Amino acid sequence: MTSFVGTVASLAARAGGSAVRQVRSVVDPSAARPAGASQPASGWLVVTVLREQSDIDTARLPAPLADFGGRIEVRVRPAADGKGTELAVRLRDRRSSGGVLSRLGGRDPQAELRSALRRAKQLIEVGEVLAVDPAPHGKRTATPGGMLLEAWTKVAPKAGVR
Amino acid sequence: MKAVTWRGVNEIGVEDVPEPTIINDHDIILEVGLTATCGSDLHLMGGYIPAMRAGDVLGHEFMGTVAEVGRGVTKHQVGDRVVVVSFTSCGQCWYCRQGLWSLCDNGNPNPGITEALWGQAIGGCYGYSHALGGWAGSHARYIRVPYADQGAFPIPDGVSDERALFASDAAPTGWTGAHQAEVRPGDVVAVWGAGGVGQMAARAAMLMGAERVVVIDRYDNRLAQVRTHIGAETLDYEKVDVPAELRELTGGRGPDVCIEAVGMEAHSPGPLYLYDQVKQQMRLQTDRPTAVREAIYACRKGGTVFTLGVFAGVVDKFPLGAVMNKALTLRGAQQHGHRYIPEILDRMSRDEVKTEHLATHVMSLNDGPKGYRMFKNKEDGCVRAVFRPGA
Numbered sequence: 440m441t442s443f444v445g446t447v448a449s450l451a452a453r454a455g456g457s458a459v460r461q462v463r464s465v466v467d468p469s470a471a472r473p474a475g476a477s478q479p480a481s482g483w484l485v486v487t488v489l490r491e492q493s494d495i496d497t498a499r500l501p502a503p504l505a506d507f508g509g510r511i512e513v514r515v516r517p518a519a520d521g522k523g524t525e526l527a528v529r530l531r532d533r534r535s536s537g538g539v540l541s542r543l544g545g546r547d548p549q550a551e552l553r554s555a556l557r558r559a560k561q562l563i564e565v566g567e568v569l570a571v572d573p574a575p576h577g578k579r580t581a582t583p584g585g586m587l588l589e590a591w592t593k594v595a596p597k598a599g600v601r
Numbered sequence: 602m603k604a605v606t607w608r609g610v611n612e613i614g615v616e617d618v619p620e621p622t623i624i625n626d627h628d629i630i631l632e633v634g635l636t637a638t639c640g641s642d643l644h645l646m647g648g649y650i651p652a653m654r655a656g657d658v659l660g661h662e663f664m665g666t667v668a669e670v671g672r673g674v675t676k677h678q679v680g681d682r683v684v685v686v687s688f689t690s691c692g693q694c695w696y697c698r699q700g701l702w703s704l705c706d707n708g709n710p711n712p713g714i715t716e717a718l719w720g721q722a723i724g725g726c727y728g729y730s731h732a733l734g735g736w737a738g739s740h741a742r743y744i745r746v747p748y749a750d751q752g753a754f755p756i757p758d759g760v761s762d763e764r765a766l767f768a769s770d771a772a773p774t775g776w777t778g779a780h781q782a783e784v785r786p787g788d789v790v791a792v793w794g795a796g797g798v799g800q801m802a803a804r805a806a807m808l809m810g811a812e813r814v815v816v817i818d819r820y821d822n823r824l825a826q827v828r829t830h831i832g833a834e835t836l837d838y839e840k841v842d843v844p845a846e847l848r849e850l851t852g853g854r855g856p857d858v859c860i861e862a863v864g865m866e867a868h869s870p871g872p873l874y875l876y877d878q879v880k881q882q883m884r885l886q887t888d889r890p891t892a893v894r895e896a897i898y899a900c901r902k903g904g905t906v907f908t909l910g911v912f913a914g915v916v917d918k919f920p921l922g923a924v925m926n927k928a929l930t931l932r933g934a935q936q937h938g939h940r941y942i943p944e945i946l947d948r949m950s951r952d953e954v955k956t957e958h959l960a961t962h963v964m965s966l967n968d969g970p971k972g973y974r975m976f977k978n979k980e981d982g983c984v985r986a987v988f989r990p991g992a
């Protein structure tokens with residue numbers, strides 16, 4: 440375990456551990472490996488967008504992806520059975536992106552691209568990127584799960600698309 | 602504004618929080634008229650759904666009056682009386698277009714958490730933890746409703762606030778269970794749990810043509826509501842052997858469709874209950890699947906078992922052998938309310954669906970902690986505590 444997860448885990452254990460157990464089991468390598476933690480060897484990140492392939496012009500992608508310019512490769516192909524179009528992107532320069540631990544610590548070089556792909560899908564399908572913050576809330580006092588959760592939700596939008 | 606918040610495990614607070622504002626073009630701001638407690642909140646309260654932070658505003662079953670509309674909203678105007686489905690769904694992705702609204706690809710701004718837990722993220726839900734989007738809940742004077750053209754529904758004039766409120770969550774959840782479990786005319790349907798969700802699942806099954814519907818629970822007052830307001834039969838699982846009774850009343854076959862509306866904190870009079878509680882407390886399983894096990898055991902060969910009750914993680918002693926050998930269909934879902942609410946409101950206006958009896962205790966937001974305590978402990982026959990933020 441890295442010290443980051445170790446700290447949170449022992450904090451949780453001292454506080455009874457109940458609230459973060461599930462989240463912890465996801466980052467604990469000894470727990471069953473969740474599907475969301477893995478990455479394909481090819482480095483492609485892909486989403487299916489409910490649009491005809493002819494409606495997606497790879498030369499004029501939504502801003503979040505267009506901003507990557509020549510740093511990414513883009514591939515589109517029709518999804519089977521009328522499910523739309525598969526939109527795939529990958530960085531041309533791919534250093535190891537690490538596992539879920541480095542992603543939690545915000546050290547995933549693919550994180551920005553993953554987030555951009557998700558935002559691009561929303562722009563194509565809905566026309567806007569859904570935002571939750573600022574959401575009304577009361578006083579944020581420390582709870583066992585709160586600290587890990589805060590770290591997690593910061594990267595959760597980026598971890599969102601494989 | 603005042604709001605009822607989650608403060609920690611089994612700790613509910615009343616706090617001052619900022620008022621919400623329009624952020625996306627498809628948002629509305631709703632002035633909340635009525636907002637209910639739901640069995641799902643109990644799982645949050647107890648810490649069984651771990652992605653809560655102190656200060657999170659609770660509540661996902663609500664109705665009210667439109668107070669402000671975003672630029673992209675076409676179907677609503679300030680002053681409209683609407684009921685809002687508890688899930689936030691875009692209406693444009695493949696899942697929404699299939700009618701599987703709670704599976705929306707775009708409605709959860711924090712998809713990473715559930716992707717890691719379940720392999721894929723589902724849509725978002727108000728007041729239902731950061732795993733389902735981190736949306737502020739409805740136990741407050743105002744709430745922001747994203748994708749309002751999809752998720753807010755005008756309430757017909759003849760339908761009271763008290764009735765329409767449950768078209769938000771309890772009723773469409775019941776409809777999701779009965780419809781997705783493919784209840785057919787002539788079916789015998791058994792429903793575990795006589796809370797708001799189980800009662801509505803029973804009503805939906807009856808309206809879909811089921812010949813007999815039997816609801817199982819142990820609380821007299823809830824079972825009495827089922828007989829009086831829903832019109833279904835009842836079994837008290839503390840007094841009878843449920844699978845044996847169900848076998849007898851189905852000519853030895855077992856129910857065609859078994860709907861579980863209990864969830865991960867199920868109770869049981871049997872010896873496995875202690876085992877399940879200990880394992881859940883030791884975190885060796887996250888959920889107690891007592892009613893699901895019984896449903897699988899009771900179901901007829903080739904029948905369908907549907908889990909409407911909420912489960913979060915993994916369960917123990919799961920009777921996979923019965924599922925496989927009896928050729929059962931096992932399904933579950935969070936509610937796809939967007940597709941059922943228009944029908945439900947229409948049936949409410951024709952008195953075919955009645956729900957006011959579920960609101961056993963109506964109180965002000967100040968009584969939030971008391972309301973949740975009564976609902977959790979089922980004090981004074983509480984079926985759902987309902988808050989009136991204007992009071």
Ligand SMILES: NC(=O)c1ccc[n+]([C@@H]2O[C@H](COP(=O)([O-])OP(=O)(O)OC[C@H]3O[C@@H](n4cnc5c(N)ncnc54)[C@H](O)[C@@H]3O)[C@@H](O)[C@H]2O)c1
Nearest residue numbers: 640641774794796797798862863864867868910911935936
């Ligand atoms: N799928 C969805 O979209 C959705 C929506 C709303 C609620 N839910 C879930 O549905 C479930 C029920 O919600 P509710 O608001 O009616 O809750 P509730 O707490 O009011 O009712 C649950 C009922 O189950 C009964 N029960 C407990 N153990 C039982 C057993 N072994 N056999 C039979 N009955 C048993 C309880 O006595 C209680 O009356 C919860 O798990 C909730 O999270 C799911």
Ligand SMILES: [Zn+2]
Nearest residue numbers: 639640641770
């Ligand atoms: Zn609910």
Ligand SMILES: [Zn+2]
Nearest residue numbers: 691694697705
């Ligand atoms: Zn959608």
